[in-house]
Amino acid sequence: MSIKGKAYIVGIYEHPTRLATDKTIPQLHAESARGALEDAGLTKNDIDGYFCAAGDTPGLGALSMIDYLGLKLKHIDSTDVGGSSYLLQVGHVAEAIAAGKCSIALITLAGRPRAEGMATGTAPRAPERPMPESGFELPYAPATANMYAMAAMRHMHEYGTTSEQLAWIKVAASHHAQHNPHAMLRDVVTVEDVVNSPMIADPLHRLDCCVISDGGGAIIMTTPEIAKSLKRPLVKLIGAGEAPKHQMGGKVDLTYSGGRWSGPLAFAEAGVKPSDIKYASIYDSFTITVLMQLEDLGFCEKGQGGRFVSDGNLISGVGKLPFNTDGGGLCNNHPSNRGGLTKVLEAVRQLRGEAHPAVQVKNCDVALAHGTGGSLGTRHAGATVIMERE
Amino acid sequence: MAQTQQQTQPQQRKIAPPPVNPETEHFWEAAGQGKLLYKKCAACGEPHFYPRPHCPFCFSDKVEWQEASGRGTIYTYSVMRRAPVPYAIAYVTLAEGPTMMTNIVDCDLDALRIGQPVQLVFKPSDGGPPVPMFTPA
Numbered sequence: 001m002s003i004k005g006k007a008y009i010v011g012i013y014e015h016p017t018r019l020a021t022d023k024t025i026p027q028l029h030a031e032s033a034r035g036a037l038e039d040a041g042l043t044k045n046d047i048d049g050y051f052c053a054a055g056d057t058p059g060l061g062a063l064s065m066i067d068y069l070g071l072k073l074k075h076i077d078s079t080d081v082g083g084s085s086y087l088l089q090v091g092h093v094a095e096a097i098a099a100g101k102c103s104i105a106l107i108t109l110a111g112r113p114r115a116e117g118m119a120t121g122t123a124p125r126a127p128e129r130p131m132p133e134s135g136f137e138l139p140y141a142p143a144t145a146n147m148y149a150m151a152a153m154r155h156m157h158e159y160g161t162t163s164e165q166l167a168w169i170k171v172a173a174s175h176h177a178q179h180n181p182h183a184m185l186r187d188v189v190t191v192e193d194v195v196n197s198p199m200i201a202d203p204l205h206r207l208d209c210c211v212i213s214d215g216g217g218a219i220i221m222t223t224p225e226i227a228k229s230l231k232r233p234l235v236k237l238i239g240a241g242e243a244p245k246h247q248m249g250g251k252v253d254l255t256y257s258g259g260r261w262s263g264p265l266a267f268a269e270a271g272v273k274p275s276d277i278k279y280a281s282i283y284d285s286f287t288i289t290v291l292m293q294l295e296d297l298g299f300c301e302k303g304q305g306g307r308f309v310s311d312g313n314l315i316s317g318v319g320k321l322p323f324n325t326d327g328g329g330l331c332n333n334h335p336s337n338r339g340g341l342t343k344v345l346e347a348v349r350q351l352r353g354e355a356h357p358a359v360q361v362k363n364c365d366v367a368l369a370h371g372t373g374g375s376l377g378t379r380h381a382g383a384t385v386i387m388e389r390e
Numbered sequence: 391m392a393q394t395q396q397q398t399q400p401q402q403r404k405i406a407p408p409p410v411n412p413e414t415e416h417f418w419e420a421a422g423q424g425k426l427l428y429k430k431c432a433a434c435g436e437p438h439f440y441p442r443p444h445c446p447f448c449f450s451d452k453v454e455w456q457e458a459s460g461r462g463t464i465y466t467y468s469v470m471r472r473a474p475v476p477y478a479i480a481y482v483t484l485a486e487g488p489t490m491m492t493n494i495v496d497c498d499l500d501a502l503r504i505g506q507p508v509q510l511v512f513k514p515s516d517g518g519p520p521v522p523m524f525t526p527a
Contacts, residue, residue, distance in 0.1 A: 005425070041417060062423070062435045068438070094502070122472040122473065124406070126406070130409035132440070132442070133440050134406070134409050135409050135410065135411075135414050135417075135418070135440070135489060136406035136490065136501035137409065137440075137491050138406045138409075139405050139406050139407070139408050139493075139515055139518075139521040140479050140491050140492055140493045140521075140523075141406070141470070141473070141477060141479065141493075142491065143470060143473075145472070146468040146470045146479045147468075147479075149468035149477065150466040150467060150468045150480070150481065151466070152468075153466045153467060153468055153504065154465065154466040154504065157466070157504045157505075190405035198471070200470075200471060200472050201468045201469065201470045201471065201472070202468050202469045202471070203468075204468075247440075247489075248446075249436070249439070249445075249446035249447055249488070250437065250438050250439035250440075250487070250488025250489050250490065251488075251489070252481050254465075254466060254481070321521075328467070339477075344425060356436075378491075379397035388470070
């Protein structure tokens with residue numbers, strides 16, 4: 001069974017906060033849900049499926065959030081694979097809808113690492129319970145930045161990728177963020193600005209890293225019949241793929257991501273090629289994340305990502321593949337340290353023709369959103385979704 | 391005297407103690423004797439790391455402890471600059487095959503390079519067993 005055309009995205013909302021000192025995480029989930037319901041023209045009691053990631057919903061899995069929101073449901077999924085969870089959930093929603101397990105599904109994300117003063121990328125995060133690998137990793141202080149940095153270092157070694165090429169990814173994001181009034185960083189930056197910013201973890205500079213922000217977002221998905229009864233532009237899911245990648249028992253290879261496997265699954269289901277994609281939301285926890293995922297998804301040959309992203313090729317109206325026109329994680333926001341949901345939101349805006357006019361892609365009929373959850377340097381899940389305007 | 395030592399010796403990062411459990415206590419006992427162990431599968435012949443009670447390739451439970459020579463090369467690394475004491479995290483590929491996460495220590499962190507030969511050393515952890523690390527050979 002394919003999910004192609006079986007589910008539509010009818011409601012989206014991005015919480016405008018970037019610093020939520022006066023709000024709780026559940027409150028941000030609820031405000032995001034309210035926004036997406038209003039966008040769809042639906043009400044809370046229409047929801048019969050709830051999807052979230054266990055790691056950003058306080059309580060046992062989804063249960064406390066379901067209670068807090070006051071939901072009566074037929075289907076629950078709180079699968080957590082880190083920042084790509086929400087991309088994976090879009091596919092899971094479509095599966096549930098296609099199987100008749102629910103008809104109107106809500107996905108929410110929220111978090112406030114900035115208000116909580118979390119050193120997201122530069123301090124190791126000790127788990128509540130030891131993981132099987134903990135003894136063989138925690139003593140070495142793997143933070144987030146230095147793990148992605150090791151992937152970047154190897155990519156540079158094998159393919160000659162340069163810091164200047166990586167910097168072009170941030171430059172493109174900044175060109176887009178200048179038009180987003182909610183973006184944390186709205187100043188346009190240059191390649192020189194990026195490579196001259198302080199080194200965080202070699203070879204990644206401060207401007208190679210995404211922002212730390214509070215916030216949230218929500219998505220409403222439904223059946224083709226209900227979608228067509230609503231007043232919003234029709235955006236349907238046509239392909240989804242998910243694939244974990246890990247250390248492979250010690251056969252470590254940091255030159256590619258799970259996108260190498262999730263991408264082809266999504267493209268095959270959608271029946272489209274990378275060259276058909278008019279706009280791409282690509283998870284940008286770091287510049288290297290974008291470069292590697294673009295290669296793995298087939299937008300360019302493996303090893304050619306540096307050349308591909310250079311000279312503004314990712315800037316809307318300038319390059320061949322407009323990406324992250326909201327400014328992405330590098331400039332706009334990274335709620336709960338998880339960038340997967342906002343990737344879907346901007347892709348839907350593009351397909352609806354509701355992106356900022358300065359970055360709106362002309363005739364945007366097919367868009368992709370992809371993310372890597374977990375760590376590029378150890379274990380992660382790649383998740384790809386392809387959407388089409390009807 | 392203690393003060394002088396603190397000023398002249400390079401500052402050391404506090405190393406988090408590895409959690410020790412029934413699966414790994416033999417590994418950490420060996421570490422206490424200066425030995426780095428890995429596992430090898432008697433069924434399919436594949437070595438693996440981190441060590442498990444099963445083979446992650448063929449899922450046989452006929453896995454055996456092996457002692458590594460302590461020789462390896464740097465697969466990749468990164469120097470974390472935004473830390474109270476900058477340190478180098480790395481993946482080192484052991485002469486026996488598997489690649490493991492580690493730190494590169496006792497060296498000029500700015501002179502590290504991929505492919506560099508390295509040698510096993512052990513460093514004390516904060517209240518736990520000594521931890522295998524590497525230094526340029």
